[in-house]
Amino acid sequence: MESNELIRGTLKPIILRMLSAEGKMYGYQITMKVRELTEGEIQLTEGALYPALHQLLNEGSLITETESFNGRKRVFYSLTDSGREKAAYKLSELRSFVAALNRLLDAQPGEI
């Protein structure tokens, strides 16, 4: 399982990626989907997920809609237009970073 320190910097792109792929999701669903896709390697904690979701909401990248379910309310998040642009930018930035990191980690002794 990846450490929280590694996940912290990539949390927002992860959320944006999930929402751009799925359309609308609720908090618990995001944690489960990430766990499933990464085969348990990345486990989002509630303490990291909800502040990030509310920050994205406050920035105008996400909107919410609430549905009643079994006597309680479920809050679904989805991307706004600016959120979609942000998702594209953040994902391309993250991919470039991961590619650069791979080059760095794969460098041979003589190259360092």
Place this chain on the structure above:
Amino acid sequence: MIKANELEFVRSILKSSGLDFKPLEDEILDHYCLIIEERMLAGESFEESFKSALEIFPLSEIQTIQEQILELTDMKRSYSLRESLIYSVQFIVIGLMGFALSSNLFPQFLQNLFIWGSIIGMFILLGSGWVMNFPRWSLPSIGFCLIFSLYMTNVSIPLLTDGRLLGFTALLPLLATIIISFTLKPGFEPFKKLQSKIADEPGLILFVFYGFMPFFTLLIFDEVAFPKLLYMVFPIMIISTGAFMFYSSKVKLYRLMSLIIAIITSMLISIDYLF
């Protein structure tokens, strides 16, 4: 599926853990219920599932999540003692204005400088607060600037207005502040934020108007000569302490009580002095 009484049980436990931020309440309750339902589907009882949910998502994390969200979304409810002390200074400054108005301890130009500086300072606080989406420290300046401007429309300044009331002229500083603030921060985001803050804590409306309390005390002590004027220190200190408690307290009820107690006590002291 969780039954209605079990749902209420979870809801009451979450409430007792300090969860009271409305936009977060529903999703945290749903999150716990989903963990519990998943466990119940695997064959556990409600009690066992609830215990498992608390191990996965400890109640102690809720308060931290809530405070983090409040801070990240400009909804911070309380400040540190140091910050609270700094933000309470505005109440002392307006109170001190009473001494500058009614005493001759310092040269006239210094007294005028202090009076105008204090009033302009409150309008600057209002403008800064507007630009920064009305954080709590700026809320008393809304009440002060609004009521002060309205009050001044009914006032005449002998040297300036030749016996006539200031009227509409008294509203010009407020209008100028609104125009400058709107130019610096176009749109209605600050008011949407203010609305969310008031929805989260209606007691903030009282705090907005609490901003006028030091000036109100000053009006009560108008025309009172020095050294009797020193008595005004007590209500001003009580009002400033009330504001300090409001800024620093983490509990909504305590915040509201600190304002109500300060208003009642300071008024009783002022009235007791006058009659």
